[in-house]
Amino acid sequence: MEYAIDFGTSNTVVARINDKGEVETVKLADYSCLIADNPPLIPSLVYVQDAAKEQVLIGQEVSDRGFDFQVRNPQNLNNEQRFFKSFKRAIGSNVSMFVPELDGREVEFELVGEWFLKKIIERLPNVDSLIFTVPVDSFESYRNWLGGVCEKLAVNQVRILDEPTAAALGYGISGGDETLLVIDFGGGTLDLSLVKLSFAQVQIETNQSKSPLDFLLKWGDRTIKNSSPSNNPNSQTAKVLAKTGQNLGGIDIDNWIIDYFHKELGLPKNSLVTRLAERIKIALSSQESVTEVYFNDQTFESYELTLTRSQFRQILEQQQFFGNLDSALDRVRQQALRQNIDLANVDAVLLVGGTAQIPAVREWALQHFPSQKVKGNKPFEAIAHGAISQGWELKDFLYHSYGVRYWDKRYKKHNWHTIIKSGATYPLEKPVELTLGASIADQPSIELVIGELGETNVEVYFEDQRLVTRVLDGKQVAAQILNENSKAIAKLDPLGQVGRDRLKVLFQVDEKRTLRITVLDLLTKQKLLEDIAVVQLV
Structure with missing residues (x-):
């Protein structure tokens, strides 16, 4: 099963x-x-x-x-x-x-x-x-x-x-073409996705016969093929038009409430206060004012933790919460406009996740979209139901970019050069080429640090045994190294010299989403590596 x-x-x-x-x-x-x-x-x-x-x-x-x-x-x-x-x-x-x-x-x-x-x-x-x-x-x-x-x-x-794509599928379609904006706001992340759902007659070749598909997920000309074809001739298509995400969620709001009471009442930051803050946040979804009682069994003092919706909204505004929502929506809007799509014409806006149930979030959505389009009747189950509603063999587009690390002499720090851009379909139509040279005289080998690149305007750090999110003034590159234990790609014989192009590296992402490299020694005309898998991009 x-x-x-x-x-x-x-x-x-x-x-x-x-x-x-x-x-x-x-x-x-x-x-x-x-x-x-x-x-x-x-x-x-x-x-x-x-x-x-x-x-x-x-x-x-x-x-x-x-x-x-x-x-x-x-x-x-x-x-x-x-x-x-x-x-x-x-x-x-x-x-x-x-x-x-x-x-x-x-x-x-x-x-x-x-x-x-x-x-x-x-x-x-x-x-x-x-x-x-x-x-x-x-x-x-x-x-x-x-x-x-x-x-x-x-x-x-x-x-x-x-x-968010699963959430769009979880809400289903009414029988015609629909463009849905999914705002998935959970405990740890904020994800927005613009998805086009439509009916289409789709046939695929098999070894025995042609069979229709239930769902296809497309990015550009790439397709997700159903692993178990059905007998329904009216197959449905879900095309991802735009999406963005960031580390911002309900636990950050809990932390902001804790910080508020710590400043106002001098409360400690512990798991009990965290749970009380979470309960206050949830209760404010249905009440105008909430009070919880905290008892310190060390000092034998008790505190009343009272918060109104108005005060709660002020906390959110102070933390640039709504500005973050606006920025995420703008990123999706820009991606959509590049495809001549106006967000004002979406058929529905789906609110998914516990944090999306906060009245202030719904009020924010109503500032941007008509009330008849904003829906939130399936906040917790839409994602799981959408994922299981059909059999998937997932071949999604590359959301992040991939690059190689280099030493930036101007700023005297490591930086990243992008080799494969976000949104690329795979397998790549042709390999991406990169030429490398030695950085010192008589260099015995050349290393290549490959990283997965993204952008963020929030910083996540550890404080008082809790993960905290802080909004940054501008965007920063977020990178994760993929080949930490295998940076050396080639030994140089003869040794490499400064000022000479020495290696040509070909990067390819295959149909199984594996990043592979081929390395050619420009001096000796020999292939040092051929179609070697570097990392599996699951």
């Missing part, structure tokens, strides 16, 4: 197609949180009982035992270190952070995430294949980590789909 998993910063949703052929959200005993008017969500929480034996509690069973309400003090500091939330954001990032040692073992966020998903997947019956949804701004290291987790569990097939 195939399952779709929307692994979220705050909550995780699992979906499948049941025996009746209907898409349903899977409820897992002990793990799922059952709240009125909400689908069965699995809180993305982990409590480590014994790290050496890999014994952990996850989801609702963490809350049921009260571990998410542990207060940081000398009596329960160990419990505090054993409790993990919002760990998804740190997975695959290059942020330096505190790594606790529990039971003689260092527990990194990647390991916590692995334990969390492992417990969920092991509870699912008859797992043949999995579809994971990921933020559009996720780096390949995060996608590779997902693949590694599934490889350890011997899952036969793993596919990946970006979250």
